[in-house]
Amino acid sequence: MKLxxxxxxxxxxxxxxxxxxPKESKxxxxxxxxxxxxxxPEHGMADPHAWxxxxxxxxxxxxDESWEGKGSFRMDRWEVWSTTDLVNWxxxxxILPSQSYIGDKPNCWAGDVCERDGKYYWFFSNRxxxxxxxxxxxxxxxxxxxxxxxxxxxxxxxVHPYDPExxxxxxxxxxxxxxxxxxxxxxxxxxKSLETEPKAIKIIDEAGNKVSAEDKPTLFKRNxxxxxxxxxxxxxxxxLYGPYTFKGAFLSGGHxxxxxxxxxxxxxxxxxxxxxxxxxxSLKPVFFNKDETILxxxxxxxxxxxxxxxxxxxxxxxxxxxxxxxxxxxxxxxxGKVSAENAIIQSAPWLFTDSKLCTKVSFKIKNSSAxxxxxxxxxxxxxxxxxxxxxxxxxxxxxQEWISIPISKEDAEFxxxxxxxxxxxxxxDRIMQIALQPLANSANxxxxxxxxxxx
Numbered sequence: 001m002k003l004x005x006x007x008x009x010x011x012x013x014x015x016x017x018x019x020x021x022p023k024e025s026k027x028x029x030x031x032x033x034x035x036x037x038x039x040x041p042e043h044g045m046a047d048p049h050a051w052x053x054x055x056x057x058x059x060x061x062x063x064d065e066s067w068e069g070k071g072s073f074r075m076d077r078w079e080v081w082s083t084t085d086l087v088n089w090x091x092x093x094x095i096l097p098s099q100s101y102i103g104d105k106p107n108c109w110a111g112d113v114c115e116r117d118g119k120y121y122w123f124f125s126n127r128x129x130x131x132x133x134x135x136x137x138x139x140x141x142x143x144x145x146x147x148x149x150x151x152x153x154x155x156x157x158x159v160h161p162y163d164p165e166x167x168x169x170x171x172x173x174x175x176x177x178x179x180x181x182x183x184x185x186x187x188x189x190x191x192k193s194l195e196t197e198p199k200a201i202k203i204i205d206e207a208g209n210k211v212s213a214e215d216k217p218t219l220f221k222r223n224x225x226x227x228x229x230x231x232x233x234x235x236x237x238x239x240l241y242g243p244y245t246f247k248g249a250f251l252s253g254g255h256x257x258x259x260x261x262x263x264x265x266x267x268x269x270x271x272x273x274x275x276x277x278x279x280x281x282s283l284k285p286v287f288f289n290k291d292e293t294i295l296x297x298x299x300x301x302x303x304x305x306x307x308x309x310x311x312x313x314x315x316x317x318x319x320x321x322x323x324x325x326x327x328x329x330x331x332x333x334x335x336g337k338v339s340a341e342n343a344i345i346q347s348a349p350w351l352f353t354d355s356k357l358c359t360k361v362s363f364k365i366k367n368s369s370a371x372x373x374x375x376x377x378x379x380x381x382x383x384x385x386x387x388x389x390x391x392x393x394x395x396x397x398x399x400q401e402w403i404s405i406p407i408s409k410e411d412a413e414f415x416x417x418x419x420x421x422x423x424x425x426x427x428x429d430r431i432m433q434i435a436l437q438p439l440a441n442s443a444n445x446x447x448x449x450x451x452x453x454x455x
Contacts, residue, residue, distance in 0.1 A: 034285070037271075044066075044280075048060075050257045052261065062110065064279055066278070067274050067277070101126075101148050110124075111131075119137065121133055131177060133191065162179070162215065164176070174240065204245060213230040213233070218256045232253055236293070256269050266286060269302075307353065308453070316334060318349075337445070338443065355428065361453065365417070368448070370442060373405070374436065379431075381432050404440070405417050
């Protein structure tokens with residue numbers, strides 16, 4: 001887990017619109033904001049949704065079923081986590097789809113959590129089909145289905161009614177949901193029915209043209225401005241129900257959830273920790289320009305961009321062996337034994353790494369055999385056609401280009417080898433999976449890998 005502190009020097013007047021300006025020299029206050037690349041590394045955490053209570057941040061997030069990359073965003077449960085320092089996170093409970101009307105299906109998509117009158121409500125997506133609601137006496141659960149059927153059934157609006165966001169202001173609970181076009185409605189006090197008919201929310205650009213938004217809206221308010229964030233884009237309005245004016249890029253990443261912590265606004269944002277189908281959540285501070293738009297730092301990125309590191313600090317990171325090799329993980333290294341020539345190990349699929357941002361790949365390996373050659377291959381794709389539903393099976397590595405890398409024999413310690421990606425005849429837009437033949441010209445022997453880094 002990579003952690004850093006962002007220090008800003010700000011005048012106290014920036015924190016209070018009503019505070020008088022100092023007549024003499026401006027006092028200064030040093031604010032340290034926390035930033036974490038992955039709050040729970042290599043876990044498959046997606047769609048984090050935050051609730052702050054008693055100096056504790058709670059999140060309910062979805063869990064990606066497997067780093068095998070079966071496709072179609074299979075999510076087998078929701079999880080409740082908490083922290084008191086934004087750095088160390090504790091797992092509190094799992095919420096299973098079988099505890100709701102969903103049943104035993106990997107459909108645990110995004111939602112939002114809130115409290116009302118001493119009860120806690122988890123509004124959840126049944127995939128992109130509909131939206132339900134669960135209730136608990138404590139934020140950590142146990143949660144039970146409040147309705148036994150969807151709160152937002154298919155057909156309630158012209159778009160898929162999923163990915164709910166709950167916005168609370170002056171004791172009014174507003175639910176926002178949908179895709180392409182968002183809809184808002186007031187929740188009744190029972191939290192299991194709608195008090196108002198869903199209303200379509202307009203997002204327009206500076207020329208007045210409609211802007212289509214991806215799924216999972218999130219909302220917050222600051223200085224009389226409402227911010228509607230969707231993925232890595234956002235819009236602003238003086239009215240909750242809009243129309244919203246599109247402002248452009250938000251911080252790089254996926255689905256978002258905002259919360260305030262000790263005077264600083266933060267966002268939890270989905271990333272591609274292991275892959276596009278085995279994700280993580282980043283913690284980022286949110287800052288603003290003088291005109292109230294969101295400040296985008298020059299070094300902002302969606303983890304793990306601009307490259308793809310495999311450092312095996314916590315797990316195998318989804319690597320597995322094909323025929324002729326066995327794998328073991330221990331103490332931050334991936335080790336194997338070869339029992340056939342050209343035995344292959346491969347990374348998790350669906351890396352979704354932007355090839356335009358990468359030029360090299362390095363390998364830190366210890367060869368404990370007489371082999372003198374390693375081979376490396378890349379499977380890449382262009383983002384065309386039905387990209388997210390196609391080619392989710394096993395790659396036929398015999399049809400891919402392999403680059404040969406000379407290696408030393410019978411190593412006593414790890415050695416690093418680096419190649420240029422330009423050695424490949426062609427690499428498409430997205431690097432989807434990589435593979436190695438650690439001992440390419442040997443039918444037996446052992447090896448250990450400490451890291452593979454595309455950069």
